[in-house]
Amino acid sequence: MMLCWIPSLAQDQQTEQFSFDFRGQSLSSVLQTIADKTATDMVYDPGIIEGVSVYTRIEDENVPEILRGVLQATSLDFITLSSGTVVIVKKVTDDPSYGSYSGKIVDLSTGEPLPGASVRVTNAPGGTSTGRGGRFALDNLISGSYNIVFSYVGYEPVYKTIDITPNENLREQVELKPEPVDFMPIVVTGHIPQVPMSSEGASIGHRKWRAGSRIPDALRSLSLFSGVQHGLSMADVHLQGGQQGEHRIQLDGVPVYNPFSFGKMFSAFSPYAINKVQIHKAGYDVSEGSQIAGLINLDHELSSMDDHQFLIQADPLSVNIRAEIQVLNKKDSDPALSIMAAARSNYWGVYQEPTLKGTLQQWNELDPLTTNQLVDIEQDASRYEPYKHKSKVRFYDLHLASAYDIDDYQTFSASFYLGENNVTTGLLRQAPPSDDAPRYLKAGDAYYWNNFMGQISYNHLISSRIDLETQVSFTSNRFQHNYSLNGSNDAIVPGFNNLSSESLADAPAFGEYPVDYNLLPNQRNSNRIQHLIARTDATYSFSPQFDLEVGLQADHIRSRINFTDLFYLPTLADQESVLLGNYIKGNWKRGKYWKLSLGNRLTYASAFGRIYAEPRGSIQFDQPDAGIGYWSVRFSGGLYHQFVNQFEVTNPGPTSLVPSFSIWSHEGLSKAPKAWHIGGSFNFQPADETTIKLEGFYKWQPTTYTVSYQNLLREEDINRSTLNAFAETTEMENIGAAIRFHQAVSNARLKFMLGYDFNYNRINLDTQFGRALPASWNEPHRLQVRSLWRFLSDWTAVAKWQTVWGRAWGFRQTYYNYLFFEGGGRFGDFVFTHPEDDRLAPFHQLDLSLSYQPSFDLVDMELRLDLINVLDRRNTIDWSLRPKEESNNEYKIQKRTMPGFHPSLSIQMKF
Incomplete structure (x- = not known):
């Protein structure tokens, strides 16, 4: 087995606080970033973090809390050796039980439902999109924590972490904030990204981009x-x-x-x-x-x-x-x-x-x-x-x-x-x-x-x-x-x-x-x-x-x-x-x-x-x-x-x-x-x-x-x-x-x-x-x-x-x-x-x-x-x-x- 070791200079990890914002980066690059910024030694098997992406925002936390936030929705954990070195390991879990997560995605400022919005699970396979009434459902979720990204053209994505307990049917309403746009109405075409992508230029309409028209015209x-x-x-x-x-x-x-x-x-x-x-x-x-x-x-x-x-x-x-x-x-x-x-x-x-x-x-x-x-x-x-x-x-x-x-x-x-x-x-x-x-x-x-x-x-x-x-x-x-x-x-x-x-x-x-x-x-x-x-x-x-x-x-x-x-x-x-x-x-x-x-x-x-x-x-x-x-x-x-x-x-x-x-x-x-x-x-x-x-x-x-x-x-x-x-x-x-x-x-x-x-x-x-x-x-x-x-x-x-x-x-x-x-x-x-x-x-x-x-x-x-x-x-x-x-x-x-x-x-x- 090959191990990856990230050496750094030692410092007081328990008291100093740091902030991070990760939006889809691979876990390996995230760990490298944390090690570099916090001067922490880390050891892990590259095979156990392969294919894992991280979507999380951390504000003013020490190193242990940072690692808990990064790893909480994964099948991984960490231990800290007496030398201060952090070792990333697999969690030991019991047989899984299941629950579900469903709800409605709406416009934050209007309450209007958003049909076709994307719902993606970032730390596990799966995802869906909302129906005509803005509603979504994720069923057969193994008990545990999930990082979910909600996104829609013309809106700022929302990142949430949910905890699913055995036999729980979790329901909630998710509100997306409209991004500053240069036009109305919003125009949506058939190719919608499944994960958040900047909507710059995704929609161009008549109220501000309009030029050369005698009257506003949606068509x-x-x-x-x-x-x-x-x-x-x-x-x-x-x-x-x-x-x-x-x-x-x-x-x-x-x-x-x-x-x-x-x-x-x-x-x-x-x-x-x-x-x-x-x-x-x-x-x-x-x-x-x-x-x-x-x-x-x-x-x-x-x-x-x-x-x-x-x-x-x-x-x-x-x-x-x-x-x-x-x-x-x-x-x-x-x-x-x-x-x-x-x-x-x-x-x-x-x-x-x-x-x-x-x-x-x-x-x-x-x-x-x-x-x-x-x-x-x-x-x-x-x-x-x-x-x-x-x-x-x-x-x-x-x-x-x-x-x-x-x-x-x-x-x-x-x-x-x-x-x-x-x-x-x-x-x-x-x-x-x-x-x-x-x-x-x-x-x-x-x-x-x-x-x-x-x-x-x-x-x-x-x-x-x-x-x-x-x-x-x-x-x-x-x-x-x-x-x-x-x-x-x-x-x-x-x-x-x-x-x-x-x-x-x-x-x-x-x-x-x-x-x-x-x-x-x-x-x-x-x-x-x-x-x-x-x-x-x-x-x-x-x-x-x-x-x-x-x-x-x-x-x-x-x-x-x-x-x-x-x-x-x-x-x-x-x-x-x-x-x-x-x-x-x-x-x-x-x-x-x-x-x-x-x-x-x-x-x-x-x-x-x-x-x-x-x-x-x-x-x-x-x-x-x-x-x-x-x-x-x-x-x-x-x-x-x-x-x-x-x-x-x-x-x-x-x-x-x-x-x-x-x-x-x-x-x-x-x-x-x-x-x-x-x-x-x-x-x-x-x-x-x-x-x-x-x-x-x-x-x-x-x-x-x-x-x-x-x-x-x-x-x-x-x-x-x-x-x-x-x-x-x-x-x-x-x-x-x-x-x-x-x-x-x-x-x-x-x-x-x-x-x-x-x-x-x-x-x-x-x-x-x-x-x-x-x-x-x-x-x-x-x-x-x-x-x-x-x-x-x-x-x-x-x-x-x-x-x-x-x-x-x-x-x-x-x-x-x-x-x-x-x-x-x-x-x-x-x-x-x-x-x-x-x-x-x-x-x-x-x-x-x-x-x-x-x-x-x-x-x-x-x-x-x-x-x-x-x-x-x-x-x-x-x-x-x-x-x-x-x-x-x-x-x-x-x-x-x-x-x-x-x-x-x-x-x-x-x-």
């Missing part, structure tokens, strides 16, 4: 995270190269099908109602459901421990109001009932923000190519000059959330959300005098979106082994679109000055037409989907090393789709279907840092009349003790299906403000959409102030749906009440990689983020173009640089640079999907058969923000100045064609651009 800021692409001009979100409909946006676990406002320019949620966002990307596990690309879940915020709280925020577009009340328990001071209400509304009728007003007017432009296809006029539409423009924008949303703690282990919660969004534009254009053509062209474009969501949940930690949650929810989402176009010699349009979209089904977009309105060319599109969900999830802990998750879910879905025939062939489909699903997943902890999860999900879909299996798994390893710093690696993958599908149908209207509208369907063709995922991520922290994150994925979709414009425009013999009327199956693949580098300097007063995303995407469009092409939404390369500087205690400056390059499909989608069939696909030297060759110039934008946050006795304030597009770049969104003045057979490109430089000022007060 738009997610583009800072790898694999999340947010449309440059619209609120389109794509996960890792997938279509919009291949992921689902949820609020408190409930799908919201129209998650945007202001004509799809912003998200439909009040940012001051949201506390946390969870992103599930390639390789997500079976408990999250069935979506090809992933999920984005937003949680309502219940955040104040004060009895009352009130917040008001205003910017050039909207006003936000938030109020919260706490009702305390009679027995103690902890909140028993928390209620939060938030509302947001714009005031376009009172004040029209100049930049957006100008943008709407610029985009409300008559496209001559499409107009000539729709209106029978001898005069080319390009000859008509602008005469009058009107626009109206109205949106609001209401949020209500509450939670009632029945006791420390039972919680009842409920939430409600309602949002509406109306956008209407009207345009009159005047032609040169002519006896043979109408003098005026009249166009109206109106959109209406409505969202409703309500849910109630019950969570119960039944025992140290069983955690149970049940939720019942209902969501209803409605969309209407009206487009009209007419040539006339009459410039009078009754109601034009009172532009309204209140009655889209009965009136055109820009006012009341004469009584023969129904005879005018018009397109009406509408879609409604209603979704009722009941689910139950349970976790059973067999031991600290193994737990089992199971779940049951039932869905009832109804929808209606209706197209009229100005652009597309009439389509009317009423659908009703049922989904019955269940899953089972096992989680194994091997040693201290290995974690393996394997599971399978089974779903019966009545629309397809069969059961679908979705096996998935992941493996993760964390190494906090490496000489190069902390690192963690995770691999995951599996099979994914999708049973509710979104279709982005191109809006061919010549003055269309919104380039496409979303149609939701749960009817089936021959196969359900299917995808195979492989995902990997690597987190590395070489120093406390430095974090590097790498991510890669591959997704193969042998079956996915896409819009069939041939069926929408030409196939009159197809049954117009089925999915075949507007959709077809195809296949797609995505490969991508990303890196995020975070660095803090000057005691974290100055922070940097550098990010790069690469995505390779191919979708088979053989029916339309005869080959596979990069998808129209794909952004092959995206580079971001951000900095945050707290140059004074109340002052913060943020700078953001974004570059996107490699975008194809440069022309309006109407050209590729409508004129391709209706106009022959060729205009002069321009053809629309090779969209991959129509490459847009790179997008570059620099934004600066300055925030001042003073605090007074009764109010906390934030004054914020956003300088958007400081370099005044006119970044191109897409192209259209205009005939050259000297020839009707030759055309030139006209660019539709983003706004140039514009400032924005907002004020927030919190009482």
